Amino acid sequence: MxxxxxxxxxxxxxxxxxxxxxxxxxxxxxxxxxxxxxxxxxxxxxxxxxxxxxxxxxxxxxxxxxxxxxxxxxxxxxxxxxxxxxxxxxxxxxxxxxxxTPRQHWERAAVESLDEAGRRIEAWLRTNAPVTFTSLGSPAAAEEVAAVARRLESEFPPDLTAWLLRHGGARGGQGLPLPRGFVLLGAQEMAAYTERRRKLDADAGDPEQDWYWPRECVGLAANAMSADALLVDCTPGAGFGRLGTHDAVFGIEFDVASDLCAPSIGALLTEVADCLEQGGHFREGFPSWDDHPERPAVLDGRLIWRTDEP
Structure with missing residues (x-):
């Protein structure tokens, strides 16, 4: 047949x-x-x-x-x-x-995934954490996003662009909090943060060191409690669009079972949306999260991520 x-x-x-x-x-x-x-x-x-x-x-x-x-x-x-x-x-x-599929079809799927996760997160915040909802940031203009990409000499993955077009502009607060103390950056914050981290590592020396910030990566989220960062791999090829973490001591990690690493921004935000809607621990069952599990909570109208420790 x-x-x-x-x-x-x-x-x-x-x-x-x-x-x-x-x-x-x-x-x-x-x-x-x-x-x-x-x-x-x-x-x-x-x-x-x-x-x-x-x-x-x-x-x-x-x-x-x-x-x-x-x-x-x-x-x-x-x-x-x-x-x-x-x-x-x-x-x-x-x-x-x-x-x-051709690249344009993959890009469409990535944007649709991001937009669906974004809508779910926004709906939950609007109902449960209105202060965080109003601090997400206004949409960035397409011209602004393109200018930031040129400034950083990077090709942005389509779902990164899609997120910035939703909430990459001016904001009235800190933006979307993620587990482990990370907060998503706006377009201009992303540019300034990435340039600063690139310069710090370039001034420090050897690009072969594990802790060196790869020039092909762009900062997506900063950590309010440490110098750690969540970054996007803008390297053309199989890893394009994946998320990794940058630790000043241990360097770059792209293992999807570690911290907030993920195949894409859309995949990570889908996990966040699931966790918000279901109320359970984020990435429950991941070995790297078992010692300090975090779940969403609301304090004074703001989304926070709380451990079960006393």
């Missing part, structure tokens, strides 16, 4: 359930059907004699999954634990889109 030309990739679970061309919601549905006995994983791969890429999502326990991604053409292989069904499914759909 000849396969329809419109079917380009397929998801298959261990117990034989098959879905052609699954989008994020279909991947999520397949994940919901996994268990730890006889239906432990779903594999997604193109319909080719010798598949050029594949992804395997395996249930570990609860809401934690082991995600393996391999792209033979790009010589990439990643294996990491990830928590949060919605964010894992959304990140999977974005990763697959980068390999099966």
């Amino acid at each position: 000849t396969r329809p030309e419109t079917v380009t990739f397929r998801a298959t679970t261990e117990n034989g359930e098959v879905v052609d061309n699954p989008a994020g919601d279909a991947i999520r549905a397949l994940m919901d059907g996994l268990d730890t006995t006889d239906n432990t994983f779903v594999i997604i791969e193109p319909i080719e004699d010798d598949p050029s890429w594949y992804m395997v999502i395996s249930l570990r326990h609860g809401d934690t999954f082991e995600v393996e991604r391999r792209d033979l053409a790009r010589q990439e292989h990643e294996l990491a634990d990830q928590a949060g069904r919605a964010s894992v499914a959304e990140a999977a759909a974005t990763w697959i889109a980068q390999r099966r």
Whole structure:
């Protein structure tokens, strides 16, 4: 039987359930059907004699999954634990889109993911934390975002641009608080912060050192309690758009199981939206978060992230 030309990739679970061309919601549905006995994983791969890429999502326990991604053409292989069904499914759909569609289609998917997460966060803040909602920042003009990208000599990922177009302009407060003390920056703050961090490391010396700030990265969020930063990788290629952390002592980390690292801004904000709506711990089940779990709370109309410690 000849396969329809419109079917380009397929998801298959261990117990034989098959879905052609699954989008994020279909991947999520397949994940919901996994268990730890006889239906432990779903594999997604193109319909080719010798598949050029594949992804395997395996249930570990609860809401934690082991995600393996391999792209033979790009010589990439990643294996990491990830928590949060919605964010894992959304990140999977974005990763697959980068390999099966033209770039403009992937960009559209990334922006749609970011905008949906942004709408959910805004709705929750408007109802539950109105002071934070009013401090998110006005939309930045497209010309301003383009000017900041040129100033930093960087190509911005589409979801970074989309966030700045939502809340990258002037603001009346600190912006959106994230777990671990991070706060998202506006467009002009991002430019000034990135330039300052680049200069500090350039003045300090050796770019081969682990702590050196990569010139291809742009600061996305600053930490109110330390010199740590959340950054966006603007390097063309497979890592374009991923989020990493910069620690002045331990350097750069892009492991998605660590701190606030994520495949994209949209994936991270989807996790934040899930946590706000569900009220649980952020990234519950991640080993790096088990010692100091944080959950959203509201104080005087402001969103804060609170640990369960006395």
